[in-house]
Amino acid sequence: NAGVMQNPRHLVRRRGQEARLRCSPMKGHSHVYWYRQLPEEGLKFMVYLQKENIIDESGMPKERFSAEFPKEGPSILRIQQVVRGDSAAYFCASSPALRGWDEQYFGPGTRLTVT
Amino acid sequence: TQLLEQSPQFLSIQEGENLTVYCNSSSVFSSLQWYRQEPGEGPVLLVTVVTGGEVKKLKRLTFQFGDARKDSSLHITAAQPGDTGLYLCAGGGRNDMRFGAGTRLTVKP
Numbered sequence: 001n002a003g004v005m006q007n008p009r010h011l012v013r014r015r016g017q018e019a020r021l022r023c024s025p026m027k028g029h030s031h032v033y034w035y036r037q038l039p040e041e042g043l044k045f046m047v048y049l050q051k052e053n054i055i056d057e058s059g060m061p062k063e064r065f066s067a068e069f070p071k072e073g074p075s076i077l078r079i080q081q082v083v084r085g086d087s088a089a090y091f092c093a094s095s096p097a098l099r100g101w102d103e104q105y106f107g108p109g110t111r112l113t114v115t
Numbered sequence: 116t117q118l119l120e121q122s123p124q125f126l127s128i129q130e131g132e133n134l135t136v137y138c139n140s141s142s143v144f145s146s147l148q149w150y151r152q153e154p155g156e157g158p159v160l161l162v163t164v165v166t167g168g169e170v171k172k173l174k175r176l177t178f179q180f181g182d183a184r185k186d187s188s189l190h191i192t193a194a195q196p197g198d199t200g201l202y203l204c205a206g207g208g209r210n211d212m213r214f215g216a217g218t219r220l221t222v223k224p
Contacts, residue, residue, distance in 0.1 A: 045212060045213070103163075106157030107157050
């Protein structure tokens with residue numbers, strides 16, 4: 001399967017714990033985007049990364065959230081000290097080109113539940 | 116901030132009926148995408164429209180980009196239960212992309 005892979009598919013965390021969401025882009029893609037989706041809402045852009053570089057993090061909360069895309073391995077979205085409001089589906093997408101907003105392929109998402 | 120408004124928010128129809136859903140904005144987009152998302156899955160890209168007035172057809176789906184590149188419509192002919200899902204439009208410029216809240220379509224057999 002050469003598609004975008006995300007794991008885990010479901011993640012349950014208690015308030016105050018850390019959540020780590022992983023995204024492996026499609027083969028040959030070096031650009032990753034993270035989005036958050038609340039029930040009955042569209043996707044909200046969070047951050048756009050190239051390998052070893054954050055290109056745009058304008059949609060990401062300033063506190064508790066961070067993202068990285070190392071030279072080797074998957075992209076990681078990290079949420080520290082989770083709160084109930086962080087419960088949502090988190091999707092990543094990848095594209096082959098710089099600023100390839102119109103050629104994004106999405107993964108199946110990670111559903112985070114904070115109890 | 117470029118905002119995309121989709122209408123209707125919910126649509127429930129019988130198999131075989133035709134339907135049109137809309138995506139409107141006050142901003143001009145360099146391109147606009149339509150996605151379909153099924154429960155528990157990520158969005159799947161259906162089409163990208165780039166040129167004002169452009170019409171693209173994908174089997175029973177017809178996509179139109181407004182002349183001013185501010186709005187788009189998706190028309191489905193003879194809807195089938197397999198068309199059920201959340202239809203999202205997304206538009207962007209060079210540096211960003213924004214999604215509408217979607218139209219949740221249910222096609223009853």
